[in-house]
Amino acid sequence: MSWILNPEGDRQQRRRPEKLKAQDGAAGPDAQAESAPGSPWAEFPLKDEYPTVEDPSVPGRQVSTKQANRPFLAYAKYRQERQQAHDDWVKRMEERKEKIARGEDVGPEEPDPTAEVEVGCSGVLKFMLYALIFAVLAGKFFTGSYLWELDPPSLRQYLPSTDRLFSESVLATYDGTDPEKPIYLAIDGVVYDVSAGRATYGPGGSYHLMAGTDAARAYGTGCFKTHRTHDLRGLTESEMRGVEHWKKFYAESKKYARVGRVSHLAIDPASPVPEHCTPKKAEAAKDAAAGAGKDGNGNRAHGEL
Incomplete structure (x- = not known):
């Protein structure tokens, strides 16, 4: 049953190393055997046998120079040396004042060698x-x-808004053909400076057709040549999502900054909707428009013959 009471087996009892000296107050071999060892290492001193020195903080008291006390003693010695250096400086300053009072020539005033150096703003x-x-x-x-x-970082986004109002004709002059002018484009009425992408939006660039105009419709339909207009009538939901995506892109861009708005002429609601550049989508748009002009019985809506 011993393995139930002690499943880990019998442990070896710790014994006091034979070479260790008995602690003060231990008497006889029995007392030495019963006392717990002070250290697992043999020959470990049970008494502090390091030399003693005078305690810097308490006159007349002796302290050990053991390893634990050495940082304190070294710091106390450092403080004493600093204090002595300061006292010597004070003495030299008093002698200097006496020389000045006697009219003797003295050199420049010596700074206190123990004074703390202030860092200051510089x-x-x-x-x-x-x-x-x-x-x-x-x-x-x-x-x-x-x-x-x-x-x-773009510092313009932290500056106060200074929106400028552009007419369509003035905006067209910022299409990149004049190297002295920045390149602007607009999307749904908001004008952005895209001069940082001159290779893309300037002459010969892949998006040069979007510069100098508000081609919001082209961002949704992809018809960059024929839909260079802000007219968003008749766009599908997916095409409108495309326009919103690009609006968000320019609004949150760290590369392109907003500079103003463009004043568009009003769109005549009776004018035809721009035809899609893809024939299949153009035909689907016509069918959708034709279906919207009829009622549920296939008759034309009111107002039409």
Whole structure:
């Protein structure tokens, strides 16, 4: 039944190493056997046999130089040396004043060698400058980019809004053909500066047809040549989602900034809806328009013959 009461088996009893000295107050071999060992290592001193020195904080008291006390003793020695240096400086300053009173020539005033140096604003600015230079050089070393491959923030989004109102004719002059002017485009009435993408929106670029105009319809239909208009009538739900997607793209872009709005002429509701550039979709749009002009019995709606 012993394995039930002690499933881990009999453990070896810890015994006091024979080479250890008996603690103070232990008398005889029986007392030495009953006392718990002070350390698992043989020859471990049970008494503090390190040399003693005078306690820096309590005159007349002796403290041990054991390892635990050495940081305190070293700091106390450092404080004493600092205090002595300060006292010597005070003495030299008094002698200097006496020389001045006697009219003797003295050199420049010596600063206190124990005075704490204040960093000040200039020190903080220097530290920030050095840290910035280090971060930039580290980015170039590790990533090959001074900005750690991060896009520089657009400061325009933090500036107060200064929306400018464009007419359609004025907006057309910012299509990139004039290298001295920025490139603007509009989508659903909002004008954006896309000069940062001149290779894309400038002459010869894949999206040059969108520059200098509000081609909101083309963003939904994909008819970049024939739908360069802000007229959004007759678009399907998926095409409207496409327009909204691009509106959000430009509105949240860190590369392109909003610069104003464009004043459009009113669209005549009786004018025809722009025809889709794909014949199949154009035919489907005609059928949908024809169906919308009839009632549920196939008759034409009121007002039509």
